[in-house]
Amino acid sequence: MNTHVPDPVRPGRLNRRAFLLATTAMTALAPALAAESKRRVVVWAEGTAPEDKVYPQDVNTAIADGLKGLAGWEIVIAGLRDPDQGLSPERLAGTDVLMWWGHKLHGEVKDDLVQRIVRRVKEEGMGFIALHSAHFAKPYRALMGTRCSWREYKADGTSARVIVKLPDHPIARGVKDFELPKIERYGEPFAVPTPEAVVLDGVYTKPNGEKEPGRMGLCWTVGKGRVFYFTPGHETYDDFFRADVRQVLRNAVEWACAAGNSLP
Numbered sequence: 382m383n384t385h386v387p388d389p390v391r392p393g394r395l396n397r398r399a400f401l402l403a404t405t406a407m408t409a410l411a412p413a414l415a416a417e418s419k420r421r422v423v424v425w426a427e428g429t430a431p432e433d434k435v436y437p438q439d440v441n442t443a444i445a446d447g448l449k450g451l452a453g454w455e456i457v458i459a460g461l462r463d464p465d466q467g468l469s470p471e472r473l474a475g476t477d478v479l480m481w482w483g484h485k486l487h488g489e490v491k492d493d494l495v496q497r498i499v500r501r502v503k504e505e506g507m508g509f510i511a512l513h514s515a516h517f518a519k520p521y522r523a524l525m526g527t528r529c530s531w532r533e534y535k536a537d538g539t540s541a542r543v544i545v546k547l548p549d550h551p552i553a554r555g556v557k558d559f560e561l562p563k564i565e566r567y568g569e570p571f572a573v574p575t576p577e578a579v580v581l582d583g584v585y586t587k588p589n590g591e592k593e594p595g596r597m598g599l600c601w602t603v604g605k606g607r608v609f610y611f612t613p614g615h616e617t618y619d620d621f622f623r624a625d626v627r628q629v630l631r632n633a634v635e636w637a638c639a640a641g642n643s644l645p
Contacts (some may be wrong), residue, residue: 419455420477422448422634423468427461427486430616440482440614440621444512447627451634461486466494473497478508478637480630483518484616495519503604508637510630513565513614516573521610524603525573532568536615538588539566543597543613543625546582551636552598552609552629553580559625565615569595573610577601581629583612598629600636607637 426441436443445456457476459467473479479498483490498520501507511521516529541564545553566585581598597612611629613620620626 419453420638421455421457421475422451422478422480422638423457423459423472423476424448424480424482425459425461425467426482427484427489429485434617435619436616436621440512440616441480443621444480444482444630447621448631448634451631454634461489466491468494468498470497473501476501476507478510478634479520480510480512480634481515481518481520482512482614484514487517487519490519492519495523499523502606502608506605508606508634509603509608510633510637511608511610513612516567516571516610521608524608525601527574528572530572532570534565534567536565536617539564540586541566541595541597541613542584542586544582544584545580547578547580550578550580550600551639552600552632554628554632556625556628556632559623561613561618561620561623563615563618564613564620565618566593567595567612568593571596571599573599574601581611598633607639609633609637 424441424445426439428439430436430440439460441458441460445458448454448456457472459472461467465472468479479501498509502509502524509520509524511518515521516531522529541561542558543561544558545556547553564585566587576599578600579596579598580600581596583595583597585593585595587593595612599610601608611633613626
């Protein structure tokens with residue numbers, strides 16, 4: 382009686398059936414693997430921008446739109462009124478950079494969420510970017526350990542020139558000095574720890590023509606994470622639609638994600 386013995390599989394090679402099974406499995410897993418390989422930036426806002434003015438879909442939507450040019454990033458929009466205030470433990474654990482815009486509702490952010498954000502930055506290297514009035518945001522103040530107040534706040538028709546102070550810094554890549562026709566003026570001093578880098582400086586021009594200096598883009602390393610504060614971004618001005626501002630923020634996301642490295 383003839384007995385058929387299958388051909389042995391040569392070392393280092395798959396037979397046809399095994400090869401097809403492996404190929405099918407990898408094809409099925411490809412979307413999940415691609416999603417897992419993407420870095421995630423969450424753009425958070427409290428939802429107080431006037432709907433009938435510059436940001437009808439809130440500032441976080443405009444910011445997120447400006448980040449679309451980032452390759453290899455998942456961009457997520459979140460807000461104070463979302464479940465878990467937009468940052469569930471699972472979402473926060475998978476976030477590489479958190480961008481935060483707040484103004485009037487800082488006190489409504491839950492303390493346990495603040496603690497989780499601080500832990501993600503200090504212990505796990507998540508990047509944190511605070512925008513404009515987020516200098517008073519609870520997570521930012523917890524990370525800085527100071528009052529984070531400015532001397533004064535004026536929305537009086539002041540304009541500003543943003544000056545690239547450190548052109549070789551990653552946040553300044555592709556950015557030249559630029560003008561903002563209107564800005565809410567924040568008067569120095571700024572009650573924060575001495576920054577490791579002031580990438581962007583600025584000069585305010587008041588309605589009476591008087592000029593006043595003011596820092597616009599400041600960097601720190603806090604524990605294992607990187608923190609960037611950007612002064613422009615008032616909810617009644619179109620800063621987040623401007624090409625120069627969008628370039629700064631794209632650069633800042635990439636820089637803030639590089640946790641554990643020393644500042645350039």
